[in-house]
Amino acid sequence: MSASGAELERLVGIMARLRAEGGCPWDREQDLRSMRPYLVEETFEVLDEMDRVAYGGPWRSLCEELGDLLFQIVFHAQLAAEKGEFTMEDVCRSISDKIVSRHPHVFADGQVKGSEEVLFNWEKIKAEEKKRKTGREGSVLDGVPTAAPALLRAERLTEKASRIGFDWPDVAGVRAKLYEELQELDEAIASGNRDELEHELGDVLFSLANLGRFLKTPPEDALRMAGRRFITRFQHIESALRAEGIPLGEATLEHMERHWQAAKAAEKALPPPASLPRAPLTSLRFCVSDVAAQEAFWNAVAPLIGWQAERGAPSEACYGDGALRLVFTPGSAAGSLSGAAPSLTLGAPSVRAVERLRVALEASHPGAVQGAEPQRIRFRDPAGLLWEYTV
Structure with missing residues (x-):
């Protein structure tokens, strides 16, 4: 058995012990519903660490957060095992079989010309699998979680549709569509109709998500990083105003804008995000x-x-x-x-x-x-x- 396999078995054993008689009272009280918030929380903590690594941070914290997320998966598999539904072994076998089946160009004699054909084949094989299980192929858009963040879901919906050819031929078409939607939003703003405003703003956001997909810049990631920048710049304004003895809420917009621009300038003076983490050295x-x-x-x-x-x-x-x-x-x-x-x-x-x-x-x-x-x-x-x- 590989080292990774042995450690996974150890984790499964630890989880079983926590849920057994004489185990942890808190762990023994949990069920699928109570564990939902922790699964979501751990997922977003992994995303936070991925962002830090992208900006040159250490990888070790990401390793720890991935472990926390893996523990959630093992926990849910243990809950299922106790009810005789499936085990962690079944989870691993299921995903392994799926990945092998959907990569015939790697694990069989299939041939592909590039990544676009890989995605097309993925959807085709997926539809065939579903038809064998349910008797119908279903929709190409199946599998995009309704509970996913709306911007992420919009990107995934357009990406799935593109796999069967329903897509713009180039980024110029996507950009023109965004311009069209912005014009319609302007008309809704002029009308003041609430339903029209929601409709047209949604179309603009959906078009932006599609543009992000074309630019190979996930819009959910881009917006999350924009939020981080806003927090950093706004907190710079707060600190600068405190240093000047100006109570929050009493500074003019022009005054705060100057500090905002100073924060932006400071960001640009930092090393580029793609800079690598420093390498450890022992001899000097x-x-x-x-x-x-x-x-x-x-x-x-x-x-x-x-x-x-x-x-x-x-x-x-x-x-x-x-x-x-x-x-x-x-x-x-x-x-x-x-x-x-x-x-x-x-x-x-x-x-x-x-x-x-x-x-x-x-x-x-x-x-x-x-x-x-x-x-x-x-x-x-x-x-x-x-x-x-x-x-």
Whole structure:
């Protein structure tokens, strides 16, 4: 059994113990209805951590929140098992069978030309599965939860319809439709009719959701991040007014707008959201024969792993991650310390980060890469130091 399989079995066992005689009184009192709020809460906590990671935050907290969400799934499976309905094993088997069945181009001899054909085949296979179970194919739009956030649901509805060809040919058509809906909203605003306002505003929001899908920018995510920015900027206004001794509610709109613009300017001065989390390093100081060569090499590499150049002695090249420092100082070549270059390991935040560094190194320093695998890359710098960047 794999390590992940063993840990899942352990979690299932813990859940069974919590629900058994002599287990936890609170866990034993729960049912499907009482657990609904916790499932929703844990889902949104995962989304919060995903947003933080997207802005350069650490991955560890996301790992913990995913564990909390997994616990909810195990909890619900335990409730079903107690009633003889299904077990966690059935849950795993069901999704595994579904994924294999809907990817014949991976697990069978099917062929596809691209991701669009994958989605088309997915809906076709899904309809066939439903017909076997219920006797009818159902609608392509089935499966979009009615309880999902409305903006997310709008995007998913248009995405599902697009899988069978009901879609605009290009983004220009989507943008023109949005303009049309905005004109109709203006007419509703002029009329003042409440029903028309709701109708036309809904059409505008639906068109915006569809535009977000075309731009490959999920509107639910975009709006959630806009909300985060609004909170940050508004709290900046509140702090600035307090510092000026102006009671909240007594500042003019123009005064608050100045602070709002200052908050926006501060946001733009921050590193881009795509910057990578800093990589951990244990060893700090090395003597090298050519500090200038080291400096040229690391000036290119450091930004790619979340480090930055720092001020050191005139003859040194220094780099830091905010807590630790890597210092290259003149002296004997690092590779001659014991007949072989020492090897150091940097922690990569993702497989994508590993690939990004490999591509950059092969372009800027041919020959530096000593070996590459999907989850790690080994490279040598001008001083002979051997580095490993790994997930």
